[in-house]
Amino acid sequence: LVAAAALIIGGPVAAVAVTGGDEGGGRPAATGEPHPTSPAEDSFFEHLPEKVSGTDPTTRVGATIGMEKKAWGTHTVLELKNVKGPQKCVLVAVSKTGEEEVVTSWSVPKWGYGIEGSSHASAKAPLYVHGGAAMSREDIARFEVRTFDGERLVEIGA
Known part of the structure; x- marks a missing residue:
């Protein structure tokens, strides 16, 4: 039960961390280094x-x-x-x-x-x-x- 709760709560957070996101205007999110x-x-x-x-x-x-x-x-x-x-x-x-x-x-x-x-x-x-x-x-x-x-x-x- 604890492992399932960790996946439900942690899954979306891990997905955002892996994909990086985008702040709009083509700028990378602050969490990653921009590619030149x-x-x-x-x-x-x-x-x-x-x-x-x-x-x-x-x-x-x-x-x-x-x-x-x-x-x-x-x-x-x-x-x-x-x-x-x-x-x-x-x-x-x-x-x-x-x-x-x-x-x-x-x-x-x-x-x-x-x-x-x-x-x-x-x-x-x-x-x-x-x-x-x-x-x-x-x-x-x-x-x-x-x-x-x-x-x-x-x-x-x-």
Whole structure:
């Protein structure tokens, strides 16, 4: 009975201690040391052999996509800059025949990502997100970053 009570009371506490938690805004909880880069950023700079970039002249949103051919399709990491929030976005791979596949999606907080000169510390850093498409690398003509409302923020030729 004592052991069961310890599990009931101690279980949630142990789970919180193991997972670390998040204070919001992408900051690690005070209980753990912050990781200086995200796993997506590490992969983007260190491991993906091919990168393509584009900046939209109207929205001024800039994106670089790192790609890696895989047996299952194409692994990608997106670096996104100068995007303001709040909004939800999606990265779409478009094939040479016009077929579309969602690669990944994310939310942009009100302060945004990759905004030079921002007074908000978190807004200065670009966003990095992983994704994957079943589409083979040879079939991809371009990528588009769009809002959930369908507005294209930037197009990147592949």
